[in-house]
Amino acid sequence: MNRIAILADIHGNAPALDAIVEDIEGSNIDEVLVGGDLVGRGPQGTAVVERVRARGWPSVRGNHEDYALNFIHKRVPDEWLEEDIWAASRWMANELNADAVEYIDALPFSFAPSVDLPFLLVHGSPIRNNDGIGPWTSDDKCEQHLESVHEDAIVCGHTHRPHFRKLNAGVIVNVGSVGLPFNGDWRAQYAILHRDNAQSPWQAEFRQVEYDREGFLDTYESSGFLREGLVTSYLLKLEVETARPHLVPFLRWAQNQSMEPTFASMDVFLDWYDPTLPLKTLLERLENPGS
Ligand SMILES: [Fe+2]
């Protein structure tokens, strides 16, 4: 029986990864794979890359690897190299050492382990690494994804929310996030895939592991990330504290309200925002207050 651990969306959180490494060591695992977004959104990108690389775990490339490389190679609009709202992105790109940059630049879009393990690992969907599959994705769309690949199982991340979907064409497993869950549970999360034999269906065991979150949050200050990354770093820290998305909702809200994304507008946003509700619902309420 193959038991494969898949971890994704570590996001520069070394203690969360360390806790999962320990959990994996006691869980009778045959193979470990990484679903991308090793870096970005957190201050310890280099440490995470070093840990994954040292263990030789195959990884795919997340959209945050692409974002970091775009900043490193200056493939971004000129103003992003100056504006405050991108200060955290610049900080995280600068934090990556040359070996880490070389490593993430070589990561593939997808990974199919072997004929004995017939599933496809991608970061987002088989089409794009910034296109997430979650409970909101229709069955029709999921079937289309499965029909577009050779394997009868797709394993993914990106949404930071664990999800399992069984369909006619196979299964989709979203393994959740190691370093930055958005499902309200702050613990480091990953999944173990297993099957009884080559003909039996894949099953997923979702695991949650406590880690030294307070120690990790302290590094936001000690590293300079919080101070130098400005409003973006503040919201990224809040995401770790609440295990709910804040940064992208704030940027979408600021755009919707035609406000500059600053600390002052962030205070207005935080008074209004309910992270347990979908942002789409909140924005609709904002536009139609009587509805
Ligand atoms: Fe992510």
Ligand SMILES: [Fe+2]
């Ligand atoms: Fe992602």
